[in-house]
Amino acid sequence: xxxxxxxxRGLFVAGGAALAGGATGYVIANAQAGExxxxxxxxxxxxxxxxxxxxxxxxxxxxxxxTPAQIYSKFIGLNVVxxxxxxxxAIGRILTDxxxxxxxxxxxxxxTEPEVAANPSRLTITAGVGRSxxxxxxxxVPEVLVEIPPFxxxxxxPQWGQTDIMIQIGSDDPLTLAHAQRMVTKDLSTLTxxxxxxxxxxxxxxxxxxxxxxRNLMGQVDGTVNPNLxxxxxxxxxxxxxxxxxxxxxxxxxxxxxxxxxxxxxxGAKEIVVGRSLxxxxxxxxxxxxxxxxxxxxxxxxxxxxxxxxxxxxxHAATTEEMILRRPYSxxxxxxxxxxxxxxxxxxxxxxxxxSYIPMQERVAESDAMNRWLTTIGSAAYLILPGVGEEDFxxxxxx
Numbered sequence: 001x002x003x004x005x006x007x008x009r010g011l012f013v014a015g016g017a018a019l020a021g022g023a024t025g026y027v028i029a030n031a032q033a034g035e036x037x038x039x040x041x042x043x044x045x046x047x048x049x050x051x052x053x054x055x056x057x058x059x060x061x062x063x064x065x066x067t068p069a070q071i072y073s074k075f076i077g078l079n080v081v082x083x084x085x086x087x088x089x090a091i092g093r094i095l096t097d098x099x100x101x102x103x104x105x106x107x108x109x110x111x112t113e114p115e116v117a118a119n120p121s122r123l124t125i126t127a128g129v130g131r132s133x134x135x136x137x138x139x140x141v142p143e144v145l146v147e148i149p150p151f152x153x154x155x156x157x158p159q160w161g162q163t164d165i166m167i168q169i170g171s172d173d174p175l176t177l178a179h180a181q182r183m184v185t186k187d188l189s190t191l192t193x194x195x196x197x198x199x200x201x202x203x204x205x206x207x208x209x210x211x212x213x214x215r216n217l218m219g220q221v222d223g224t225v226n227p228n229l230x231x232x233x234x235x236x237x238x239x240x241x242x243x244x245x246x247x248x249x250x251x252x253x254x255x256x257x258x259x260x261x262x263x264x265x266x267x268g269a270k271e272i273v274v275g276r277s278l279x280x281x282x283x284x285x286x287x288x289x290x291x292x293x294x295x296x297x298x299x300x301x302x303x304x305x306x307x308x309x310x311x312x313x314x315x316h317a318a319t320t321e322e323m324i325l326r327r328p329y330s331x332x333x334x335x336x337x338x339x340x341x342x343x344x345x346x347x348x349x350x351x352x353x354x355x356s357y358i359p360m361q362e363r364v365a366e367s368d369a370m371n372r373w374l375t376t377i378g379s380a381a382y383l384i385l386p387g388v389g390e391e392d393f394x395x396x397x398x399x
Contacts, residue, residue: 055103058390059387061246065126065236085139091191092127102125121176124170128168132164144353145244148251148381149358218373219278225326234323235320257373275312310369315364323350330342
């Protein structure tokens with residue numbers, strides 16, 4: 001077949017420029033078909049079992065948030081070479097086309113390894129934009145996308161800082177994940193510069209008998225308290241009158257664990273610091289992970305059973321407005337400056353970080369006993385774009 005001289009990217013860029021000028025509104029598509037019922041951190045079967053399982057791409061919300069957490073996840077930070085509305089339109093159109101295909105087990109256009117794409121293994125591709133990027137391209141910044149301030153315990157490394165765009169990719173198969181990353185970054189390579197890739201994982205093994213959460217590298221059952229699907233409208237999804245309605249805000253924190261120092265503690269001390277049993281995940285004084293935490297309980301000499309600085313007390317959300325969807329992904333990046341670089345990619349999804357994440361993190365920074373063994377070295381926040389219908393592209397709603 002003769003080469004027409006029109007490349008895929010050229011077609012999108014040319015079409016995108018026209019669309020940016022003409023778009024005057026956007027109607028959110030019908031609710032996502034095939035909605036997954038259990039949105040708490042569900043433990044999955046081995047990747048081979050889920051090889052052909054796909055997650056719907058189109059819908060009112062982007063997949064990858066109310067999707068049960070996959071075993072493997074990558075967060076990719078990109079800066080836009082020419083930060084204009086035309087560039088964002090082109091990026092949105094390319095990314096939408098890639099994601100719509102790859103998540104359904106179909107190769108991206110120009111994919112030379114289509115066999116790798118054939119097993120999506122619950123692949124999701126989710127896109128977000130940063131506050132400063134929206135300001136650069138002259139798009140109204142939604143009120144909920146506030147600056148995340150540095151906290152007193154942070155030791156932030158610019159290497160893991162804010163970028164214009166973030167793409168979150170998750171799958172139960174690391175090969176599928178790596179292939180999707182390569183396709184997406186390759187197709188956006190003339191429009192963006194790659195700044196960082198942060199890789200995380202969860203254990204497919206339950207943290208305790210009957211648990212819906214797995215353990216982190218410190219041995220804790222992590223991810224116990226999360227909103228259920230019925231609470232997502234109150235906790236996660238933005239529902240204001242802005243173009244961001246149907247999206248959410250992601251606060252992504254890279255938290256290094258001081259494992260050598262943590263290993264010096266005995267089990268009892270570790271449980272007091274966290275406020276939960278290492279074995280069962282139950283709050284101190286309880287018997288199972290799901291037991292409600294009694295913050296008023298005192299011991300025989302009148303001291304709080306859950307210490308004042310225990311992590312579960314300090315991080316506790318007293319109201320629905322204060323809740324977040326928390327996704328804790330472990331990471332192990334080998335050695336950095338002679339020190340083991342391992343810890344947690346803490347992904348917090350919220351409809352309003354000013355009322356939920358920021359107050360919680362201020363309390364944590366002020367008095368959490370865990371601070372002796374944790375250092376936050378990276379922080380960024382993104383508006384996760386609303387979902388799209390089959391005739392639309394990610395980010396179109398901005399214009």
